[in-house]
Amino acid sequence: MKAIGLIIVVLAGALLLYSTQDFPFWGDPASPAGTHTATYYLTKAFEETSVPNVVTAVLADYRGFDTMFETGVIFCAGLGCFVLLRLSRSRDEDSYYRHVATGITLHIKSAKIPDVSSEFERIDTLWTPYDLIVKTVCRLLAPFVQLFGLYVIAHGHHSPGGGFQGGVILGASVILIAISHNMRTAIGRISEKTIHILMAVGVLLYSGIGALCILLGGNFLDYASLSRILFTNEIEARSLGILGVEVGVGITVMAVMITIYNNLSSDGRLDEGL
Amino acid sequence: MSDLVVTLLGKYNYWLCVILMMIGLYAMIAKNNLIKKLVGMNIFQTSIILFYVSIGCKKGATISILEHGAGHHGVDPTHYINPLPHVLMLTAIVVSVSTFGVALALAIKVYRKHKTLEEDEILMQLRSE
Amino acid sequence: MTNHYPALIVVLPLLFAFVVSGVAWVKKSLCFPLTIVGMGLSAGLSVCLLGRVATTGLVEYRMGGWETPWGIGYHVDYLNALVVTVVTVLAFINLIATRKNVVEETPEKAGAFYSLYLLFIVGLTGIVLTGDLFNLYVLLEVASLTSYALIGMGNGRAPMSALNYLFVGTVGGCFYLLGVGYLYIMTGSLNMVDVATLLPQMYHSSAVVMAFIFCLVGVGIKMAFFPLHMWLPNAYGFAPTAVGSLIAPLMTKVMVYVLIRLILTVFSVDFAFVILKMGDPMVWLSSLAIVAGAVFALAQKNLKRMFCYIIVSEIGYMMGGAWLGNNTGMTGAILHIFNDAIMTLCLFLCAGSIYYRVRGLELDRLKGLFSKMPVTMACLVAGALSIIGVPPTCGFFSKWYLISGGLEAGQYGFVAALLFSSLVNVVLFFRVIEISYYGDFEDHHGHGSSGEAVMEAPASMLVPLLIVSIGLIVVGLYTGGIVNHLINPLLLKQGFLG
Numbered sequence: 001m002k003a004i005g006l007i008i009v010v011l012a013g014a015l016l017l018y019s020t021q022d023f024p025f026w027g028d029p030a031s032p033a034g035t036h037t038a039t040y041y042l043t044k045a046f047e048e049t050s051v052p053n054v055v056t057a058v059l060a061d062y063r064g065f066d067t068m069f070e071t072g073v074i075f076c077a078g079l080g081c082f083v084l085l086r087l088s089r090s091r092d093e094d095s096y097y098r099h100v101a102t103g104i105t106l107h108i109k110s111a112k113i114p115d116v117s118s119e120f121e122r123i124d125t126l127w128t129p130y131d132l133i134v135k136t137v138c139r140l141l142a143p144f145v146q147l148f149g150l151y152v153i154a155h156g157h158h159s160p161g162g163g164f165q166g167g168v169i170l171g172a173s174v175i176l177i178a179i180s181h182n183m184r185t186a187i188g189r190i191s192e193k194t195i196h197i198l199m200a201v202g203v204l205l206y207s208g209i210g211a212l213c214i215l216l217g218g219n220f221l222d223y224a225s226l227s228r229i230l231f232t233n234e235i236e237a238r239s240l241g242i243l244g245v246e247v248g249v250g251i252t253v254m255a256v257m258i259t260i261y262n263n264l265s266s267d268g269r270l271d272e273g274l
Numbered sequence: 275m276s277d278l279v280v281t282l283l284g285k286y287n288y289w290l291c292v293i294l295m296m297i298g299l300y301a302m303i304a305k306n307n308l309i310k311k312l313v314g315m316n317i318f319q320t321s322i323i324l325f326y327v328s329i330g331c332k333k334g335a336t337i338s339i340l341e342h343g344a345g346h347h348g349v350d351p352t353h354y355i356n357p358l359p360h361v362l363m364l365t366a367i368v369v370s371v372s373t374f375g376v377a378l379a380l381a382i383k384v385y386r387k388h389k390t391l392e393e394d395e396i397l398m399q400l401r402s403e
Numbered sequence: 404m405t406n407h408y409p410a411l412i413v414v415l416p417l418l419f420a421f422v423v424s425g426v427a428w429v430k431k432s433l434c435f436p437l438t439i440v441g442m443g444l445s446a447g448l449s450v451c452l453l454g455r456v457a458t459t460g461l462v463e464y465r466m467g468g469w470e471t472p473w474g475i476g477y478h479v480d481y482l483n484a485l486v487v488t489v490v491t492v493l494a495f496i497n498l499i500a501t502r503k504n505v506v507e508e509t510p511e512k513a514g515a516f517y518s519l520y521l522l523f524i525v526g527l528t529g530i531v532l533t534g535d536l537f538n539l540y541v542l543l544e545v546a547s548l549t550s551y552a553l554i555g556m557g558n559g560r561a562p563m564s565a566l567n568y569l570f571v572g573t574v575g576g577c578f579y580l581l582g583v584g585y586l587y588i589m590t591g592s593l594n595m596v597d598v599a600t601l602l603p604q605m606y607h608s609s610a611v612v613m614a615f616i617f618c619l620v621g622v623g624i625k626m627a628f629f630p631l632h633m634w635l636p637n638a639y640g641f642a643p644t645a646v647g648s649l650i651a652p653l654m655t656k657v658m659v660y661v662l663i664r665l666i667l668t669v670f671s672v673d674f675a676f677v678i679l680k681m682g683d684p685m686v687w688l689s690s691l692a693i694v695a696g697a698v699f700a701l702a703q704k705n706l707k708r709m710f711c712y713i714i715v716s717e718i719g720y721m722m723g724g725a726w727l728g729n730n731t732g733m734t735g736a737i738l739h740i741f742n743d744a745i746m747t748l749c750l751f752l753c754a755g756s757i758y759y760r761v762r763g764l765e766l767d768r769l770k771g772l773f774s775k776m777p778v779t780m781a782c783l784v785a786g787a788l789s790i791i792g793v794p795p796t797c798g799f800f801s802k803w804y805l806i807s808g809g810l811e812a813g814q815y816g817f818v819a820a821l822l823f824s825s826l827v828n829v830v831l832f833f834r835v836i837e838i839s840y841y842g843d844f845e846d847h848h849g850h851g852s853s854g855e856a857v858m859e860a861p862a863s864m865l866v867p868l869l870i871v872s873i874g875l876i877v878v879g880l881y882t883g884g885i886v887n888h889l890i891n892p893l894l895l896k897q898g899f900l901g
Contacts, residue, residue, distance in 0.1 A: 005303030013296040017289065019613035022605075023588055025284040027333035029352045032601075034332050036591030038356035040473050043349050045357075046340055054338040054357040055364075063361055065466040065475045069529065069541045070365045072417065073548060076522055077372030079424060080552030083515045084379040084562070159339065164364060193428045200425035207418050220410040222468035260375045267382060302570060315573055322577055326584055359587075362537055366580065369544045376548060377569050380555050383562040396563060 049238040051157045059162065060242040064221045068210065071163075071203050071249050078199050078256035085268030098123045124182055124272040138180035145173040153250040157239065163246035167253025174254075175261045183266055183273045192262070192270060195255045202252030206245045213241075287328040294321035308381050308391045312374065319370040323363045330359035408452045409464040409477040412487060413529045416445045420521035427514020435502065438517040442498050442524065446491040449484070449528070456484040457888055460896075471534070472597045478534035481893040482667075482737065485885075486660045487531045489744050490653055493871075494524050497652075500752050500867035501645035504759060508643045509556060516556070520649065523549040527657050536583045536669070537593045539661065540576065543625070546657075547572045550650050554642040564637035571634040575624030582617035585610050586669075595669050602670065606678050615670055615679065619662070626658030628718055629692030636699075636711040644758055647707065648751035652744045655714060659721045659740055663733075666725065667897045676728045685726035686812075690820035692719030697827035706757070706764040709831060710750050713790060716824050717743050723817050724805045732808030734890050738882065739801035742789070745878060746798055749786035749871045753779055756860035756868065769835065770842030775857045778865055780839055785872040787832035789879075792825050797879035804886075 024031035045057040059067050097106040097120045105123070146169075153166030178186035210221040218225030223241025224234035232240070266273030282289070298321060301314025338357040340349060381391060388396045419441025426433050456462055456479055464477040471478075479487075498520065509516050526546025533539050551572070555565035587593060589610050590601040605611050620631075627635035639651045666675045676682050696716025703709040721743070724736030754764055756779050761768055773780045789798035802821065809818040859865070878885075 002304045005300055008303060009296045009300045012299065013292055015613060015616075016292045016295070019585070019609045020285050020288045020292075021281060022608040022610040023285055023288060026287045026328065027331045029332040029335070031329075031588070032591035033329050033359070033588050034356050034591070035351075036601075037472055037593075038330075038358055038591070039351040041357055042338060042340075042351040042354050046349070052340040054340065054354070055360050058357050059361045059364060061467060062469055062474050063537075066361075066365055066535075066538050066541050068417075069525075069538075069545055070368045072522060072525065073369050073372045073541070073545055075421070075424075076519065076545060076548045076552065077375040079515050079519055079522075080372075080376040080548065080555075081379040083512050083519065083552055084376070084383055084555050086512070160337070164368060196428055197425050200421045204418065204421040204425070207414060207421065211414065211418065214407050214410070219465055219468045220407065220414060221466055224468065260379075264375070264378055264382065267386070299574070302574065308566065311570060315570060318574070318577055322580055322584070325581070326587075329584070329588055358593075362593075365537075365541055369541070369548075369576075372548055373544070373551075373569065373573055376551055376555075377566065380551070380562050380566040380569065383555060384566060387559075387562065400560065400563070 048235065049242065050235045051239055051242060053157055053159065055160075056156050056162055056242065056246075060245050061221075061223065061238055064210075064242075064245065067245070067249070068203075068206050068221070071206055071252050074253055074256050075199060075203050078259040081260045081263045082196070085263040086270070087268045094125070096123050096125060096127060097121065098127070122184060122271075130181065134180055138176050142173045142177055145176065146170055149173065149250075149254075153246055154243070156246050157242065163249025164253055166246075167250040168257055170250065170254040171257025171261075174258050178261065178265075178273075183262065184271065186258075187262070187270060190258065195258050195262075198251050199255035199259065202248045202250070202255065205248030205251065209241060209244050209248070287331075288325065291321050291325040291328065294324065297321075306393050308384065308393060311393075312377050312381065315377070316370065316374060319366070319373075323366050323370070326359045326363050326366070330356035332356065405451075405455075406464070408448050408455065409462060409479050409532055410466070412445050412448045412452065412491065413525055413532060415448070416441045416521045416528070417525045420518045420525065423521065424514055424518035427518070431514060434514045434517050438498060438521060439495075441521055442491070442495045445524065445528065446488075446495040449488045449491045452479065453484040453488045456481060460892065471594045472592050475533070475535045475538050476594065477532050478596060479532055480896070481889045482660070482664065483531050485737070485889050486657065486740060487528050489741055490527050490531060490657065491524065493652060493744055493748050494520075494527075494649060496867045496871060497645070497649050497748060497752070500864050501648060501755055502863055503861060504644040504755055507759070508645070512556075516553070516645075519549045519553050520645075523553065523649065527653055530657055531660060534595050535593055536586065536595060536598065540580050540583060543579065543661075544576055546654065547576060547625070550646075550654060553646040553650070554638050556646070557641050557643045559641060560637065561641040561643070564634075564641045568634045568638040571624055571631070575621045575631075577621070578617045578624065579621030582614045582619075582621060585614035585617065589614070595664075599669050599671060602674070606674050611674075612679065615665075615674070618665055622658050622662050622665070626655045626662070626718055626722075627715060628722055629688060629695055629715065632692070632696075632715045632718070635715060636708055639711045639714070640705070640708045644755040648748060648755050651711070651714060651751050652747035655718055656721075656740045656744045659718065659725070659736070662722070663725050663736065663740075672728075672897065682726050682728040682812075683814075686723050686814050686817050689719040689723030689726065690814075690817045692716065692722065693817075693820040693824045697824040700831055701827060704766050706766060706769070706835065707751075707754050709766075709835075710747070710754065713750075713828070713831075714747060717747070717790075720802075720805055720821065720824075723814075723820075724808060727808045727812045727814060727817070729808055729811050730894055731804055731811055733894060734886055735801050735804030735808050737890050737893075738804060738886065741885070742797040742801045742878065745871060745874055746786055746789045749782060749868070749875060750790070752864070752868045752871060753783040753786060756864045759860055759864065760857045766835065766838055767842075769839040772839040772857075773836075776859050779860055779868065780836075782868045782872040784832075784836060785875055787828070787836070789875045791828045791832065795879045796875050797882065798875075800879055800882040 041058050045054045049057045049061050051057040094109050149166045149169035152161035156162030213222045213225045216225040223238040226241050227234045227237035230237050298314045298318030302311050305311050332355050335355045338354040423434050423437050462479040466475040526542045529542035551565050551569045555562045590598050592598050624631045639647050693716045696712050700709050700712035721736045721739050724732045789796035792799045792802040806818055
């Protein structure tokens with residue numbers, strides 16, 4: 001297998017390298033890729049969408065249809081991880097509880113505690129007392145991380161950023177809580193049902209804005225037609241439409257990141273992980 | 275000879291991408307461990323992302339965020355890099371992350387059943403079934 | 404509203420997919436009806452679109468209202484409209500027919516399952532309708548990612564097969580992306596029509612040749628073309644029933660469509676046949692695919708795996724027809740995309756309803772099934788006749804075009820391979836029919852059949868199955884109409900007069 005692999009790889013590599021001879025040199029400003037469509041985007045994007053970040057304008061408007069499916073791909077990944085891993089019934093496994101006041105640990109075999117009062121907390125199998133500093137710092141940090149995530153989403157028009165990046169940062173703040181405390185705490189803050197509904201709501205916001213454009217008489221995802229309900233001119237409407245879809249993307253990406261983390265790290269049981 | 279050197283050095287971005295690509299492809303074909311294969315797959319995808327991003331480069335140009343809007347006398351396209359490869363690669367990055375997530379989920383499911391991630395051991399188990 | 408048909412065909416299932424996955428957490432019983440509505444709307448609209456295209460010849464749509472090289476545009480001609488109709492209508496029939504399998508095999512995750520189902524259809528319809536090379540890649544990944552997840556939902560060996568499919572499929576997708584990257588470097592554009600107008604000046608550049616080869620290899624991997632087919636039998640064979648009968652008829656056919664689209668629209672016939680002279684080697688490879696698929700199918704002891712290898716050999720039919728380089732062969736290939744999708748669906752639906760009652764698809768488990776499940780087995784015979792190519796079923800007509808195309812082009816090896824595979828198919832299906840007709844029925848208690856007597860499949864499975872098998876004959880009878888009104892005008896317009 002290794003020899004065959006090596007032969008295939010060397011052959012493919014040689015073919016690839018051979019074919020680079022007709023390519024333009026690196027960084028050549030006159031290359032076809034740098035001039036044909038790129039010139040149009042760079043010269044027209046600002047006056048047509050009033051978004052100075054051309055990448056955002058192309059991403060969410062000129063090629064917004066691609067980006068909608070890109071969000072769809074993310075959604076598929078979240079749904080795929082859920083479908084493949086999530087175990088619907090909890091296996092009969094041992095669970096551990098800790099009496100908060102005394103610190104005594106109870107080991108309960110294949111039975112449920114009728115109701116866990118506030119005096120007991122469920123703990124992970126490999127439980128070690130959490131470090132107070134780590135726990136506190138992460139808890140304090142989480143809101144600021146989220147604030148930064150919102151900033152990245154909202155400021156995508158003017159600086160590098162946008163829905164995907166901001167969504168990942170938002171998701172990371174929840175994952176930070178899950179790592180520094182435990183998974184049950186994180187799920188207590190944002191439940192599985194909420195995550196799944198958010199996942200659908202985000203992409204629905206994106207494709208819904210597109211469908212709204214059809215209802216308002218434009219083509220699919222033609223944000224200019226939103227000007228009739230936003231009471232602005234068409235260029236401003238495009239800018240606002242881009243913001244709307246970026247928010248949708250952000251919500252979905254956040255929810256999917258949390259779903260993937262939860263399912264992968266807990267092997268689909270969503271009780272304890274990492 | 276000097277032509278060859280110019281060709282080689284003038285396009286070294288493509289060469290590096292191709293080498294990375296082949297490392298990834300080799301790992302996918304030759305490695306026995308499923309997670310190592312996955313890492314190979316990721317290297318392969320990432321090299322294609324680098325390949326695209328390097329297309330967008332222009333000498334002496336800056337990132338494609340227009341300063342002070344368009345200004346009074348329009349935009350000079352040679353001052354800004356090509357935004358399109360960046361847009362395309364955002365999509366490709368997302369695709370590769372999603373594929374990786376689903377692949378890890380499948381790998382966990384395989385591990386649940388076979389209790390191993392070595393391909394030859396899994397094949398042996400399947401044969402003895 | 405009628406202008407928006409092309410967008411709505413893709414977008415409606417997408418919207419419904421998101422709604423279904425959200426609703427699943429609130430009210431589970433609504434999932435299936437919502438999926439039916441979404442799928443039905445999409446199927447209805449694509450039939451309307453086909454009607455429009457048949458009269459006007461071309462329907463264009465601009466996403467976001469942007470002109471095409473800058474934005475993404477749909478450029479729907481006869482070929483797109485025909486294939487998208489097949490995809491949506493067959494997916495709709497399969498959705499109804501496999502309801503009971505889904506309830507049985509994935510009871511708790513039905514919402515997520517249907518959401519993925521719809522997203523898979525979004526991917527396929529998007530691939531077929533789009534006029535943008537990169538958009539095609541994104542949708543290809545939507546379709547692939549959902550199929551990995553759907554196949555991985557099965558039990559037993561399914562996750563391992565899905566993981567293998569994922570490795571191979573990702574390499575295929577990446578090769579296609581690389582090919583598109585080469586085209587982008589050389590032309591600076593991603594729109595198919597725009598690329599096609601820019602390419603002729605650089606047909607002899609090695610980069611364009613490599614772009615074509617990489618696209619070809621990528622698409623070839625995804626369609627399981629012969630040396631690259633290893634992933635297919637396991638992935639389709641171990642998938643849950645509803646998934647197998649969804650993916651098997653549609654995915655590979657759509658990839659053949661992509662190849663034909665690349666040859667006809669992007670790279671042009673001149674480039675593929677005259678400049679590269681790829682015709683002969685590809686036809687030989689296709690003949691090899693046909694023979695290999697047939698031989699492997701002979702060795703199988705499981706009905707579904709046998710069907711999987713028949714698919715491998717059918718891919719050879721279509722690829723060979725497309726690469727014959729004459730009008731008749733291309734007509735046969737396009738017609739066969741259409742026919743083979745219906746035949747494969749018929750066979751997989753039969754396998755699904757047999758599995759639902761018998762709990763196994765090994766050939767010796769089929770003994771005496773004719774007396775127990777007469778209607779299902781009759782449909783299986785109809786599908787078999789079509790695969791073999793007996794008139795008046797549709798399989799006969801496309802095979803006729805393929806064989807006469809092969810004779811026209813002087814590719815006698817291809818013709819011989821076609822005849823050989825027809826012969827093998829006769830043997831294969833005769834064996835199945837013999838076992839199920841003459842064998843004595845053996846009740847396999849304790850294999851999960853829970854003691855109940857094996858009887859005819861429920862009506863919700865039989866009615867769609869009957870529709871599909873009658874469709875086999877109806878489509879066969881209307882072949883002339885399809886060729887005259889849809890395929891000939893297309894080939895004329897593309898300057899394909901061989």
